[in-house]
Amino acid sequence: MNKRKTIKGLLIQYMLIGMVSIFAVAVTSMSIISSHMQDEMGDKGKKIVEVLSNSINTSLEHPLDDLYSLKELIEDENIIADIGDLLSNIVNNRDHFAAIQLVYFNGEVTEVSPYREEFLGIDVSRQEYFINSIKSNEPYWSSTLLSAQLDRPFVSLSLKTQKGLLVAFLLPETILDHVQKLVNLSKSYITVSDRTGVFIVHPYEEKVSERVNDPYFNKLKSDYYKGSKESIENIDGDQMLVYVEFIESLGWMIKFHQSLEIVLKPIYRILLVLGLLAITTTIIFALFASGQLVKVSTSLENIIQNTVKVADGDYDVHLQETSFVDLNSVINSFNVMASSLSERERELVQLNKRIQTNLDRLTHADHTFKTLLESTTGRYGQEFMDNLTREIAGWFGVDAVIVSKFDYETGVATAVAMNMDGKKVEGYQYPIKGSPCERVAEDGFGFFGKDVINLFPEDEDLQKFHAEAYLGVPMKNAGGEVKGIICAISKDPMTLPEWGQDFMTITASKVIAEMERMDAERKIIESLKEKEIMLKEIHHRVKNNMQIVIGLLSLQKQVSEPIVVHQLNESINRIYVMALVHEQLYKSNDLAKIEVSDYVKSLLGHIIHTSNIGKHIELNTDIDCVSFSIEDIIHIGLIVNELVTNSIKHAFATTENPRLSVSIKDMVDSVELIVADNGVGFPSGFNFSSSETLGLHLVDSLSGSLNGKMSISEKGTGATIRLNMARKSI
Missing domain, CATH: 3.30.565.10 (Histidine kinase-like ATPase, C-terminal domain)
Known part of the structure; x- marks a missing residue:
């Protein structure tokens, strides 16, 4: 029953994995294709509006060139011609001009072509094209307006001259003729709006004739100048992709519309094909997976059973290879893993033993160091040394501990502190040569657990101590020079604790620091005593010198007049005041x-x-x-x-x-x-x-x-x- 459940569960898992994989491939493919098609359609729409924009800009160059030519003729003093005739001539020979006016700088129309008397002398100073043109020497294109002269919408092109303002009126359809033809022939949804948003080209001509405003104009204009040239509009219930371009000089907006339904229809077809492919592939995969799972189920059950054994800590398992080649790599990996775990278990057991040993060592060392700190805290000088030798003897269980200082000139080591059989020993000295201390000074830390007498037969003191074991560590100053030795001597064989060498090395550094402090303190005290003696001698000599001065003044009194004698007595007393101070100082302990x-x-x-x-x-x-x-x-x-x-x-x-x-x-x-x-x-x-x-x-x-x-x-x-x-x- 469990085996069947396992096979069924694995079959469902493989089918789900296959379906998810196929679905992921389908979604990814759809996304890529959809994105590609949208980009392609977008590029097409952008190209169309760019072509239309370039075409309109080209159409604008011709009237602008003509107006500049007319300006040159008007301003040329060598040409004698009636301005009205010049205006009429260019209007009659250019299809894009509906009318041209010459407006004086105060806004009064002085010339008009085609000639209409009622328009002469009128004031256009409040017109938008006049206000914007009169301020600049650059040509100005106005927005689309209704003209009383033309009785239809127009666009004006204004250019300032020395004689006034040339204002040419152009009908939008003359500029947009090729755009309107493209709309009529291709049935494409293309619109053009003027600077105020009023349609001047639209598939529905009544929107142009009725001067309907583009409701999306302001938003599209804002988005365009922010870098966005695409949008979506809802036109008569149809979602449309819109591509936008602006004619900067006119302020006109060109839009090319595409139906989203038409754009997305190929994508829907691809989705349908991919869905059918996914279902078919899933069915084939499920049939194939069920056949393969039946073959491997027995081997999988065997692997599961042995995995449980490994999880329970039984690493002595081994799987036999099967006829299913693809599964043999898993079986081999399992066998390698089980063998590796078995070996790792043995290593962990050994490691655990070493860790426990080190932990015991660290625990003992920690206790020992705490004891060292407690026993030496607040103790300095000889008290520190005596207490330390007593503590070391107790920690190592030895009979004698010596802290000695070397004198290399005499070859003698003098005990700074010594504890033997629990008692303090003073004044002990021993020869360095031939002793284990000499070996330690040369080689560093030394330990001789037994038979130390036979190892160093020249050392008579070891013979007297009946020494059996020796432990020593050199004391080095900051320059690395050996200044002395800390050694422990036992009458019985001894075993060095694992923390022993580290402990003795740390202790030696603390002792050498204290010895150097004691030496420095001794030198300071000796120096102060020398200075005190010197100061007392100085005060004594000053006092004697003043007594000599007093004696000389006393002799002077014997040969002086009474009034001088009186003055000499006063001086003698004053000198005595100072001499007495120096006498008190050299007799005092406080200088x-x-x-x-x-x-x-x-x-x-x-x-x-x-x-x-x-x-x-x-x-x-x-x-x-x-x-x-x-x-x-x-x-x-x-x-x-x-x-x-x-x-x-x-x-x-x-x-x-x-x-x-x-x-x-x-x-x-x-x-x-x-x-x-x-x-x-x-x-x-x-x-x-x-x-x-x-x-x-x-x-x-x-x-x-x-x-x-x-x-x-x-x-x-x-x-x-x-x-x-x-x-x-x-």
Whole structure:
């Protein structure tokens, strides 16, 4: 039953395929033939209207030539002739002219032929042909109009001359005589419309005499100038193919009509023939297909059964060839496919095993790399190295891991980090020559799973470790130079994991980068220490040089006048202010700034000690721990020196128990310096800016450089000077 259904289904499929194929051929043939015939008919129609158009254009050349000749005669001053006679002569000798007028430039008719007195002197200035002609020196063809002079439709041809406007009247039938004859003889449906769409040639003469308008004129004119010269019109219930051409000078439209029924009749006949051919071919094809299908049905059923087996995964099938030659190629292809699928299945099984192995390797490697990142993240320098050796020992299950740096000059490798039996080892060194590390440095990655002692008998350290297996990878810098080795040593034989080499190579690149960073950091620290020592030495020498200057000035005092001695003392104190800064700097750990408390206290002790006023001065200080830059501390020291010296010199002359207080307070946004004494105070109206003494003038100038604001207050006895300095200037 299934076999019969298969044969019946295949028969129907083949019949449908055959019918569809024949139908497609028939439709394609019909389309090609129809298109060809329509193109042929279209070309014929286009040629007819082109011939008619050319014929009319030729007919227009004769009256135009005659009118130009008449213009030359009128304008020729050497020819003495009556213009009316010239007009009459050309009208009588030319069939295409019905009448000719000479119209003056104001629109008045001055000459007419044939002569009719009632037309002389009339005004034609409002006529369409006059309006368009008078503006141009080119000839102008008017639209078709009714003429009172001719009592019938006419077309005018106008040409401007020196004497006025020549207007020739032509009857359309004289221009279209051969067109009308063609219509009468061939019974062809040809129409001509003038510029306004009025028929001037038509198979039905009453449409011409009644001046009927072509209803399709405007649409066809628009389509024509858009590039379309074909259209379809419904004329008296008959669908007509229309081919259009325009006479540009006259604005006339020529149309050639063909009945669609006549054009399509040959196509209908061809369709009928093709339909009968399709039916006949389908019947023959169905009979042939049924006979062939009976022959191949058994083989097809066999192929289907074995295809089901292949679909179920049984690829060990083989079909025998049949007596049906055309089917043997299918059977052979099936056998090749089954054999290929069987081979591909075996390959896929092997591939799946390899994929699974690689997947396991990648999973382990991913876990290992994550562990590496977690164990080294946030660790740098020696901590990074020590942690890494411990982790590698755990990953590979080895007894020792060494990260060593090579010294090629001495031939010794020094362990940057080493982990042995779970403990950190420091200061380990070993000779490079004869060791497996030498081999790795030369050849690249190296793995010796067992018997490494016998492979490298010169390496005494391997003997001491009782090493059995070795794993090593070189550490290369960006230039490819080997800087050291990462190696793992085991007392038991070991197997290299598939991810082992990749992991060790990546780890080596990370370690060499960290080693280079550590070397760079060490060099920077050493350089900074050298510069710090140098700066301290410079400050020390500057301080010593200033002490020499102070000593020289002190010697100068011994041979100077009292007034000069006083000035030298002031200079010595000012130099001491700067010398003390340099002394503080070379004793300090911070070379960029100085803490103000110790500095000011030392300065005050020096000033009081060298004052020699013969009285004990009670000194009170309240100084916060505030740091200043070198430039600012010198300015502050000079200000304190001048203010304190001024108090000792001028305030305590009549004071029996002199007291002096100095405070420097951190006010968060600013720093306030206060110098106060219990002396005689400042004179009334005193101003630092107007002071003539060098010291006070210096105080005013230095406070400005600190962006400070100076103020003086006197309460009771003595004077208080405040200097408020903005913190941003400190």
